[in-house]
Amino acid sequence: MTESDLIERFRRNPTPAQLLPVYERYAERIYGWCLRYLGTPERAEDAGAELFPVLLRKLPKHEVTNFGSWLQSVVRNHCLMQLRREQRDPLALTAAEDAGMQSANLQHLSQEPTPDTRPLHHCMKQLSEDQRRCIHLFYLREGHSYQSVAAELHLSVGQVRSHLQNGRRTLKLCLEAYAAPKTDPRAH
Structure with missing residues (x-):
């Protein structure tokens, strides 16, 4: 299935099982983006895992035309918020x-x-x-x-x-x- 098909299927039935194939396609990129912001493999893995429920909640609320760019923004914002919490x-x-x-x-x-x-x-x-x-x-x-x-x-x-x-x-x-x-x- 194409990425758009997977996202459309998830929109019709927004469950973790429907999001998982989309998430798995981007798991390595998510890890890489998190690693770039957070600096250590452990922190990047934790942040990547934290993103699944975030995506489960946010994706149905947004009309996403370019999923990769949208996802990168979500990952960036998540990592920056984590850094900000740590620096408070x-x-x-x-x-x-x-x-x-x-x-x-x-x-x-x-x-x-x-x-x-x-x-x-x-x-x-x-x-x-x-x-x-x-x-x-x-x-x-x-x-x-x-x-x-x-x-x-x-x-x-x-x-x-x-x-x-x-x-x-x-x-x-x-x-x-x-x-x-x-x-x-x-x-x-």
């Missing part, structure tokens, strides 16, 4: 989150400021209220997505993305300035 602790900003920022080892904001966390607490105060609230929910409260932050704060997903991007940029610049060696103006 605490305010860890990675290239996967924002290609413009380098990874930063930032301390958890839920604790009282210590000499190590004082710069971060100082810089968080430089953010707008919306930026601070978005960053707090997205990075410090487990399980939040753009959509859930948007719903909780009564903002659009675009506004949440913008507040997060601008807040991360402001934090990065502030922390870099805070860490820069202070020069004595009398030395010149």
Whole structure:
């Protein structure tokens, strides 16, 4: 059977048994895509296995004209969400989150400021209220997505993305300035 025939058969009867032949045709590619994003064979295998129920749930809801491209997008999003969940602790900003920022080892904001966390607490105060609230929910409260932050704060997903991007940029610049060696103006 062709791929389209298998997908059509699955659409008429969306059961795991009907999805399995389609999944098996792409299993090696799914593994390769997951390996590229997640870096280790074990993590790639786990993610590939997690994708079967995701596909079972998503495929009937979408009119897919190019299954391979659609599947690659689903795999990419799944892997990036996994990476984001792993990086949530605490305010860890990675290239996967924002290609413009380098990874930063930032301390958890839920604790009282210590000499190590004082710069971060100082810089968080430089953010707008919306930026601070978005960053707090997205990075410090487990399980939040753009959509859930948007719903909780009564903002659009675009506004949440913008507040997060601008807040991360402001934090990065502030922390870099805070860490820069202070020069004595009398030395010149």
